[in-house]
Amino acid sequence: MDNSYMPITELCNPFLIRTCALIGGEWCESDSKKYFPVINPATGELLTNVADAGVEEARRAIVAAAQAQSNWMQKPVQERSRLLHAWHALVLKHSDDLALILTLEQGKPLTEARAEIAYGASYIEWFAEEAKRIYGDIIAPQHPDQRIMVIKQPVGVVAAITPWNFPNAMLARKLAPALAAGCAVVAKPAAETPLSALALAWLAEEAGIPAGVINIVPSTDASAIGIEFSSNKLVRKLSFTGSTRVGKILIQQCAEDVKRITLELGGNAPFIVFEDADLDAAVAGAMASKFRNAGQTCVCANRFYIHRNIQSVFCAKLIQAMQSLTIGNGVASETKIGPLISRSAVKKVQSLVDDALKKGARITYQADLDKTLLAIGSYYPPTVLNNIADDSLLLTQEIFGPVVAILPFDSDEEVAKLANDTDYGLAAYCFTRDSKRIKKMSEILATGMLGINTGTISNAMAPFGGVKHSGWGREGSHYGIADYLEIKYICEQI
Numbered sequence: 001m002d003n004s005y006m007p008i009t010e011l012c013n014p015f016l017i018r019t020c021a022l023i024g025g026e027w028c029e030s031d032s033k034k035y036f037p038v039i040n041p042a043t044g045e046l047l048t049n050v051a052d053a054g055v056e057e058a059r060r061a062i063v064a065a066a067q068a069q070s071n072w073m074q075k076p077v078q079e080r081s082r083l084l085h086a087w088h089a090l091v092l093k094h095s096d097d098l099a100l101i102l103t104l105e106q107g108k109p110l111t112e113a114r115a116e117i118a119y120g121a122s123y124i125e126w127f128a129e130e131a132k133r134i135y136g137d138i139i140a141p142q143h144p145d146q147r148i149m150v151i152k153q154p155v156g157v158v159a160a161i162t163p164w165n166f167p168n169a170m171l172a173r174k175l176a177p178a179l180a181a182g183c184a185v186v187a188k189p190a191a192e193t194p195l196s197a198l199a200l201a202w203l204a205e206e207a208g209i210p211a212g213v214i215n216i217v218p219s220t221d222a223s224a225i226g227i228e229f230s231s232n233k234l235v236r237k238l239s240f241t242g243s244t245r246v247g248k249i250l251i252q253q254c255a256e257d258v259k260r261i262t263l264e265l266g267g268n269a270p271f272i273v274f275e276d277a278d279l280d281a282a283v284a285g286a287m288a289s290k291f292r293n294a295g296q297t298c299v300c301a302n303r304f305y306i307h308r309n310i311q312s313v314f315c316a317k318l319i320q321a322m323q324s325l326t327i328g329n330g331v332a333s334e335t336k337i338g339p340l341i342s343r344s345a346v347k348k349v350q351s352l353v354d355d356a357l358k359k360g361a362r363i364t365y366q367a368d369l370d371k372t373l374l375a376i377g378s379y380y381p382p383t384v385l386n387n388i389a390d391d392s393l394l395l396t397q398e399i400f401g402p403v404v405a406i407l408p409f410d411s412d413e414e415v416a417k418l419a420n421d422t423d424y425g426l427a428a429y430c431f432t433r434d435s436k437r438i439k440k441m442s443e444i445l446a447t448g449m450l451g452i453n454t455g456t457i458s459n460a461m462a463p464f465g466g467v468k469h470s471g472w473g474r475e476g477s478h479y480g481i482a483d484y485l486e487i488k489y490i491c492e493q494i
């Protein structure tokens with residue numbers, strides 16, 4: 001297997017590697033002169049060191065955003081749209097470099113990294129157009145001598161916090177609607193993956209987006225930055241993508257200032273295959289949903305409910321498909337599964353598997369890891385588990401690794417109840433050819449998003465988001481810009 005990787009210096013445009021915070025158009029070292037390492041999870045090697053911003057830098061970035069905000073919101077929408085289109089074009093132009101940076105810091109295979117760059121860019125393009133469609137209303141008045149008008153205005157400065165699993169797209173999905181609505185942004189990317197965020201911001205600058213409209217504060221002090229973002233009165237909205245645990249902390253912190261908050265949190269997606277399903281389509285859907293990003297996505301199938309009568313055929317077909325998953329460094333062309341984000345992520349997946357095994361689960365398939373990958377410690381082999389006890393932790397927690405948990409069911413009512421028996425409600429998947437069943441499941445599954453006969457649901461035109469502990473608000477689609485707008489009602493006496 002070719003496990004060689006391209007060093008960072010082999011990028012077509014080395015300027016894309018930014019290692020400083022971006023504050024008010026200046027690339028700044030941290031006040032404390034502290035740096036933190038960015039590690040390639042595929043090899044354990046150091047990629048580079050990045051300036052470690054603290055609360056002071058976050059404050060300065062918020063002030064810079066507030067100063068940039070007033071000019072930005074007053075720009076004609078056509079101009080904001082043009083700048084977003086220019087940024088989109090630059091992201092596409094540099095997509096190979098951006099994908100390589102993403103793979104090096106995050107670990108996903110290059111083909112998936114390219115797909116993420118295209119996916120992130122599609123939000124920039126989508127909201128470049130939505131910027132032109134921020135409509136108000138004229139409403140029929142109560143009295144003939146009154147005029148009732150509704151206008152939409154940007155919420156103000158937005159603070160954004162993003163995770164490591166989609167370091168480009170999760171940020172693009174926040175920056176694009178915020179900028180389209182007329183908001184300036186201060187963002188903190190995950191400490192594991194700051195380079196993708198910084199590269200995206202540099203391209204925005206190159207595209208002509210004015211200084212201060214996008215500010216990035218990479219930091220290892222997430223909780224301090226989170227407190228500043230939540231409590232600083234210049235910030236009018238916080239948009240967070242990450243775990244439900246941190247989401248709950250941010251809700252509490254934002255309560256004091258009654259700050260608007262959008263939360264894209266964790267999931268525990270059920271993947272239901274009914275007896276009448278096209279099993280080849282179900283296996284293709286399972287492969288797409290479960291193994292993208294080595295199982296580290298919020299919409300990953302977490303619990304596979306397979307009708308008892310087809311369970312053994314489904315498992316045999318799935319295991320056959322899984323045998324083609326080459327594990328390795330994401331930069332190698334044959335790699336289909338890269339490393340997990342870190343050794344501790346591997347330990348967490350292993351602890352969930354151990355808990356299931358202790359309670360009676362059986363491993364029906366597990367890929368082999370070669371010695372080199374084992375020694376690196378950040379790889380987890382694709383695994384199938386059967387005979388899983390109801391109280392196994394992997395049924396209530398996000399596995400966040402390439403582990404398939406198979407559970408049998410006998411009736412529609414039973415499986416709907418099992419699927420909904422979770423605090424989460426982000427994504428769900430159903431495979432069936434029965435139109436009545438499709439209608440019924442669409443209505444009764446408690447989820448923000450439902451894939452019917454597909455394992456791939458994300459796109460910029462659609463509202464992405466969850467219910468229950470999976471979050472508040474939607475990203476993408478025409479709903480996605482609403483979260484960055486205030487509604488103002490004006491009553492005019494004529």
Ligand code: NAP
Nearest residue numbers: 162163164189190191222223226242243246264265266298
């Ligand atoms: P995480 O631990 O919640 O971290 C997410 C971000 O929050 C990171 O930037 C992290 O910074 C920061 N953070 C950590 N503690 C914080 C605090 N006390 N205050 C403010 N910020 C804080 O989540 P993760 O492990 O990176 O990401 C995986 C999670 O994200 C999963 O639960 C996944 O389902 C969810 N996710 C949801 C969606 C969605 O659209 N619903 C999409 C992608 C991922 P550091 O990295 O520096 O700690």
